Amino acid sequence: MAVPFPQRAPAPVRRSARLLDLALALITVVGVVTGVMAAEVHESPWRGLIPLALFLGGLLLFRRHLPMTVLLLSIAAIFLYRLNSHFQGGWIWPASAAYFSAACTPRVRWVALVGVAQLGYAAADFWWVLQRNVGRFVLHIAGEGLLLAMLIGAGLVCAAVMRWRGQLRESDSRARAAEERLQVAREVHDIVAHTLAVVGVQLNVAADALEEDPAEAAAALCVAKDVRNRAMADLASLIGVLRDRTDGAAPQPDLAAVGTLVTDARAAGLRVTLDERGDPSAVPAAPAVAVYRIVQEALTNTLKHSGAAKARVTIDCGPRSVVVEVTDDGRGCGEIVERHGLAGMRERVGALGGALTVEPVPGAFSVRAEIPVAGSPV
Structure with missing residues (x-):
């Protein structure tokens, strides 16, 4: 089934469409005048030919919005011209652009019916030639x-x-929406998982020290409150971006915020060492966000699952890639199961053309990612 012309399109597309309509109008005007005069019609062009050509060309400026109306008015104009002239040329070709435009709509069957009817009338009008020259x-x-x-x-x-382009645009739109949902899911998982891990540890510390050392319990609760407040601010920012913007971009933490993750982990009782090499400011935004989220997820897993006492975060910002590695001295997670956190890390790194390695190393457990920067291959 045919589809109508789109009612609304981007501004560059609309400008191109208007230029195309104008070009078809000019071609129709020139073509009709030239074709009729080539048929040796010995009449003044201004008597009917030029007005006909201008009328047919002007109608084409409305072909996208009223294609069937343009076709019927074109046929009527041609009919009136032929009644008042000696032109015996074709009936179809002066309205070629109008026929094409109407055939692009769902009313293509009506276009064919109108065309067949016009051909039947043309045959009847040209019947006198049959008696003289059958071939002609x-x-x-x-x-x-x-x-x-x-x-x-x-x-x-x-x-x-x-229709194919419309389906392709719809498929692209669905793919972008799915990617945005996946991105939001990753962000929410990273924020909530890290917050619950740190807050949970602090609440345990506060519960254990409440009677013996109220000051320590109060300090633990203050840390939990700070982490909770930052998480709420991150979620509010993310929701605000989803409401107010349509490009899927959100202000995200970068390498400068890794220190906050380390501070939170230390407050939870994990001895964390941060080793930064190179120039973090030279790392583009997308790899920087990915590095932050990898460190966040790795430290969260260390606090929740590994039973580690210390961890080391190494970030090496090179000219071609940024390498982040988080190691701890815990027992690891046994058999590695790719749940939401690990799958999210792998998706982030893979989307940027990098590589992620999660594996036990001698005496420790390691999460390592290498992400290219500035379009450089890993």
């Missing part, structure tokens, strides 16, 4: 019919291409 009659009517079939066929092809 057959050639004339067959040529008109072939042109009509070509115009309708071209309209159907154009409609199919437009």
